[in-house]
Amino acid sequence: MRLAKNVFRALWAGGLAAAACLAVTWAMLALLVSGAEGLVGSFLARSVNGVTTAAAAATGGPVDWWSATLSSGGRIWPLRFLLQGSPMVLLALGPVAAGLTAGLLTRGRARLLAASAGYATVITATATVTAAVAPGELATVSTPWPIAFVLALAWCFAVGLAGQAARRVKVVAAGAAVLLIAQLSVSGSAVAAPPAKARTELPVTMAAAGPPEPAPVGYFRPGVTEALAKVGVSHAADGAKIAADTGVTMAKDPWLGVPTMLSMQSPAGKDVKSWLRANAGLLAAKDPVAQLTELPARPKDPLGLKHDWFQQQVGGVPVYGARVGVHRDAKGKTVLSLTNNFIPDLVPTGTKPTLDAPSAVTAAGRAMPGAKAGAAPELLLLPDEPDPGKPVAATLVWRVTMVADDGRSTVFYVDALSTGRIVKFEPGHLEYKNRSVWDLNNNPRPSGGPARTEGEGPVSEPDVNAVYDHSGRFYDYLSSTFGRDSWDGEGARMNSYARYSNDRNHQPVKNAFFDPLTGETMFGEGTATLTIVSHEWQHGVTHSSAGLFSFFQGGSLHESFSDVFAAFTEYKVKGSTSWKAGEGSSLGVIRDLANPSALSYDGKPHPDHYSKYWLGCADGGWVHFNSLIPSHAWYILATRIGIGKTQEIAYRDLTTQLGPRSRFSDTRAGAIQAASDLYGKNSPEMLETWRAFGAVGIDGNYESPRQQCMCFADESLTGVGLEALDPDGASTDATVAGLLRVRDIFENAESGAVMHYAQLYARANSRAMELLTTSDTLRRQTAHLMQSMEPAFRTVNTPQGDLISITQGQIDEINALVDAYLEADIDAGSDGTWTALARSELEHANIQAMVGMSVNEAYAYLESLFD
Numbered sequence: 001m002r003l004a005k006n007v008f009r010a011l012w013a014g015g016l017a018a019a020a021c022l023a024v025t026w027a028m029l030a031l032l033v034s035g036a037e038g039l040v041g042s043f044l045a046r047s048v049n050g051v052t053t054a055a056a057a058a059t060g061g062p063v064d065w066w067s068a069t070l071s072s073g074g075r076i077w078p079l080r081f082l083l084q085g086s087p088m089v090l091l092a093l094g095p096v097a098a099g100l101t102a103g104l105l106t107r108g109r110a111r112l113l114a115a116s117a118g119y120a121t122v123i124t125a126t127a128t129v130t131a132a133v134a135p136g137e138l139a140t141v142s143t144p145w146p147i148a149f150v151l152a153l154a155w156c157f158a159v160g161l162a163g164q165a166a167r168r169v170k171v172v173a174a175g176a177a178v179l180l181i182a183q184l185s186v187s188g189s190a191v192a193a194p195p196a197k198a199r200t201e202l203p204v205t206m207a208a209a210g211p212p213e214p215a216p217v218g219y220f221r222p223g224v225t226e227a228l229a230k231v232g233v234s235h236a237a238d239g240a241k242i243a244a245d246t247g248v249t250m251a252k253d254p255w256l257g258v259p260t261m262l263s264m265q266s267p268a269g270k271d272v273k274s275w276l277r278a279n280a281g282l283l284a285a286k287d288p289v290a291q292l293t294e295l296p297a298r299p300k301d302p303l304g305l306k307h308d309w310f311q312q313q314v315g316g317v318p319v320y321g322a323r324v325g326v327h328r329d330a331k332g333k334t335v336l337s338l339t340n341n342f343i344p345d346l347v348p349t350g351t352k353p354t355l356d357a358p359s360a361v362t363a364a365g366r367a368m369p370g371a372k373a374g375a376a377p378e379l380l381l382l383p384d385e386p387d388p389g390k391p392v393a394a395t396l397v398w399r400v401t402m403v404a405d406d407g408r409s410t411v412f413y414v415d416a417l418s419t420g421r422i423v424k425f426e427p428g429h430l431e432y433k434n435r436s437v438w439d440l441n442n443n444p445r446p447s448g449g450p451a452r453t454e455g456e457g458p459v460s461e462p463d464v465n466a467v468y469d470h471s472g473r474f475y476d477y478l479s480s481t482f483g484r485d486s487w488d489g490e491g492a493r494m495n496s497y498a499r500y501s502n503d504r505n506h507q508p509v510k511n512a513f514f515d516p517l518t519g520e521t522m523f524g525e526g527t528a529t530l531t532i533v534s535h536e537w538q539h540g541v542t543h544s545s546a547g548l549f550s551f552f553q554g555g556s557l558h559e560s561f562s563d564v565f566a567a568f569t570e571y572k573v574k575g576s577t578s579w580k581a582g583e584g585s586s587l588g589v590i591r592d593l594a595n596p597s598a599l600s601y602d603g604k605p606h607p608d609h610y611s612k613y614w615l616g617c618a619d620g621g622w623v624h625f626n627s628l629i630p631s632h633a634w635y636i637l638a639t640r641i642g643i644g645k646t647q648e649i650a651y652r653d654l655t656t657q658l659g660p661r662s663r664f665s666d667t668r669a670g671a672i673q674a675a676s677d678l679y680g681k682n683s684p685e686m687l688e689t690w691r692a693f694g695a696v697g698i699d700g701n702y703e704s705p706r707q708q709c710m711c712f713a714d715e716s717l718t719g720v721g722l723e724a725l726d727p728d729g730a731s732t733d734a735t736v737a738g739l740l741r742v743r744d745i746f747e748n749a750e751s752g753a754v755m756h757y758a759q760l761y762a763r764a765n766s767r768a769m770e771l772l773t774t775s776d777t778l779r780r781q782t783a784h785l786m787q788s789m790e791p792a793f794r795t796v797n798t799p800q801g802d803l804i805s806i807t808q809g810q811i812d813e814i815n816a817l818v819d820a821y822l823e824a825d826i827d828a829g830s831d832g833t834w835t836a837l838a839r840s841e842l843e844h845a846n847i848q849a850m851v852g853m854s855v856n857e858a859y860a861y862l863e864s865l866f867d
């Protein structure tokens, strides 16, 4: 009885002490308003878990915390706060209140000890239980509970002894008042920071890594020349003259030093695999067959020719885009052509991942907060850009597609042997008769079922009817011209969304795209013309046949095939085509295939010749402009042999000859081969195809220089820059991920400010990279700034962006870095561009005003300056 009574009394006093502790802790958290403490305070004050965590932490033990929301964590030593004079020391008031309460409610040391034990039980149990109930939510203390218990008990007992001695409630009030005044004076000083001179410069992401590299002419890997001779090809045969007697044509990868598309007359022998073994030199490999697995057959060739496709694999892991196609005559006796995307001399970083697939998704998610994984992550070997005479390194990666709320997606390649390093990223969508059309009414996502499905009559919304009708016309064009059943050739549904908009104010967007992940098309209000609808669905045809890459030459070919097949569809439907992309839509005419240079961008005429290929990293390698080079060749061919035959050659080239890594020269060689298959060797059609591509400079000899694009963050965070990083700060991976977000915001520029900074970036970027690669100090400084800005990068434009504030330290660091860049620019022989840019930026924005703003407020502030 007596024992039960004592236990009850101890728990009652302990419980009240715990309640006092939590109430005071919660109130103190609310008082923490500025800087990092303000962030932690507002963060913890939102849940019982957070308040209990703070209370447990306040007793002095080390606290390891992890937040799923912020995707970050760390270790806090409360003693350090005390020594630094941080306002966080206010949190010690919680346990003090508990001790005083216990002291006031008990008499004698034994009862105080019991009450303290009761208090410690309640606090540690609550912290442990709330962490278990809401795992990963907000903060979780991972100090072992026995340590937390003993510390809580010790504090409560010690303070309780003082409380028993004083027995005056006023002590609590007086103590609180003193600390409150201390707190107010601390936060007051943070607000009244002196104004400094203002400069702006946002850190940036993608850049051209150095000057363009000219193509190494005439380079072949060992064994290739001999193998070419064996199949009757002298590698000088192609180019200036088409070998009329042999019909030989060839495209090569100048850096890899192998033929990538080759026409020939080679006895096939027993089967395709033994032919590949016998002619392994063409692939510059000893035994390529050991690395090749057979791919499913493409739809049957109407000409009856045989096409065998293979995928390169190492240790069971596919090599990205590395496909080989062997094309034989109808009897299978003669090899007529080879599509070679095989990567010889491949050196993988490994084939067994140490990072699991869910962790890869988490890493990609850091760069695209709020987005969800769109498909199961896929393990791949991602080859580096090849260099003559060198093995080709390949990184083991997870390919993760992340889909944002607005339906747009990005594909991330995450190093599978790292903690989550993002190696590369690319757009996951291509801009740009079982139909279903949803009406999004200027929203990114549908709220209900389709507005019009197959066989249903017109609805009141004209955009829905336009998408429905034009999708039907494109389907009919494919079906009646090539016998192709829908975009994938296998009768796929044609789901479309009319009046798509990702604008926050639900304004129409001038945008349309095909999403390879879902096989769906999206159309902004006013964009659903026959040619734009056909263009987007044609991306589906290209994606499901050649599977061309979506950047550089592959991306330009993707856009080119979309534009020319849109023109072919228009011709089929109307009996004529204007060869103009965008005509009649809200975009207006954006490209003219018949006369590319009639239009210009930023004062520069669109390219109409391979020698005018636009280098650079914007627009996936200027794919919406360089597309005009091959498009113009198809236009020229159509003026010579008619659209009827041109579309047959283009379709055959795309669906039977080309592979993912194909380039302009492959398209030419494939087109000549296709014309030869269709109309005969050395037929007028074949010769005209040869001439049409030659007319735009794709002649089998010339190759454009290449430009490697790299992540600015990666570059500045490697080498000597890493030494300057704060070991307690954000990881390199997290910093790169944060910068990728900034890149996304730039690329989807929706506001005047973002457009302004995106342009500023484009103008300042290559010079910054130049200076960066020559100065270790600059690299150190840049790396450090990126790391300090990481929380801002990661959270801008997300709900977490309300919780993180811009500090004076960050602004000082930005100013110092801009000064350092300007100085380095002048030292390296400035042309004055940067100084002028800096001056005009000064007139626009006062970034000092951003101190104390949340990340999102700062973003809104910048937006307000340019609207």
Ligand SMILES: [Zn+2]
Pocket: 430, 431, 432, 535, 539, 558, 559, 562
């Ligand atoms: Zn497109």
